[in-house]
Amino acid sequence: MDYLLQLAADPAAWVALVTLVAMEVVLGIDNLIFISILTNKLPPQYRSKARRIGIGLALVLRLALLGTIAIIVKLTTPIFSVLGQGFSWRDLILIAGGLFLVWKATTEIHHNVDPVTHAEDVKESRVTIGFAAAIAQILMLDLVFSIDSIITAVGMTEHIPIMIIAVIAAVTCMLLAADPLAKFIEANPTVVMLALGFLIMIGMTLIAEGFGAHVPKGYVYAAMGFSTAIEALNMLVRRRRTVPPHG
Template sequence: MFDLSVFSDPQAWVSLLTLTFMEIVLGIDNIIFISIVVNRLDPKDQKRGRTIGLMLALLFRIGLLLSISWIVGLKAPLFHIDIPWADHDFGVTGRDIILFFGGLFLIGKSTTEIHTKLQGEEEAEGTTPQYSTLTRIILQIIVIDIVFSFDSILTAVGLVDNVLIMILAVILAMAVMMAFSGLVSTFVNRNPTIKMLALSFLIMIGVMLVMEAFHKEIEKGYIYFAMFFSLVVELLNMRLRKQAEPVHLRDSRYD
């Protein structure tokens, strides 16, 4: 079915490594979402929930890669909307619909989690923790996996034209994410400020998806740089809070 001779070309290996790295970067938001919603499960089910969530993400990505012609077809307008102030009709595609509702779901879910955190419902003393069922959490993960899979696959199609390389890159990236998903989940959920920052990232990503649904493309490099910069600042704040004494900056005039 697949031509393995493609790997005799060094460029194929470069493409594989590049795409694997890109898939890992694009999968970070997927891991963050899964880490947060899985925390709603009974502790004994959380590892299982993360594994199922990432395996579903892998299956969705491979399935979409094997249906590239259908993916390309989703970019074709299903119907047009007449906008009075615009000089042309707005063509609504299948991709637009998926991104729009996926973005709204991500915004709504993240906002609900922030509200719960601010109200202190998770830390209420003298109450029995209310855990969600595994089925309910998996359904939420499926919804967001579908949305993030489209973003991931569209990036893959834009970088590589060989389906075998795409599938291998997705499998390798998912293997890396599964290996570190437990550490990421523990770190996010043990640090309230990091969890709040992660939820804010998800709201930003949800807004980006909605804007893309309206054909307003945002350079993802800016989004990921803002996320990285905010994370670094918060890590510095966490380190400062752990120190017994404040850090005093030196003034070179008195050296």
């Protein structure tokens, strides 16, 4: 208790908390986009439940990983090298997660570009992803993003309570934004393609990080922000064109 009171009275701890919460929220955007796109392929009655379970699993994983920080830190230690390039467990996890994201986003883009036209095929395509399969895929990406999130947190502060509060705050924001974001993505087909493009970019970033090429997150999110602003302008133009002229 004395330790917590000392933290509460330390201005530096509050600065670290605010900074870490902001960072965790930003990192959670990647996770949330994937969850939104994946759950939108489920029948409507299961989507919200799947999103809640997926985000809940993200919280459980992050808190569980915080309890094993000593192990998490060791994940950055190289276990083998290829042509002078060392690879740690974290690198392998990031590469696997990145490849999965690129594969998943590319598959979804193909399905959107080459839509099924026959009613029976549409019915079959809708059952290609079941509730359990969706949760399994969400859990896999939750693990990748959670490890990246916790390693980032460890690099920013050494205080476990601050990490726990930041993780809970970030996941709470994800939970509040999940349904509105998923509905917005579903209602705007061009936004779906933009989001899938984001997933490919995020996947390639994870692969690059796994191979030791550090990509500043600021560049990635600046590109995402710029693309989103352009898409917002396109949506505004389309909306204006559909409004009948007065008189």
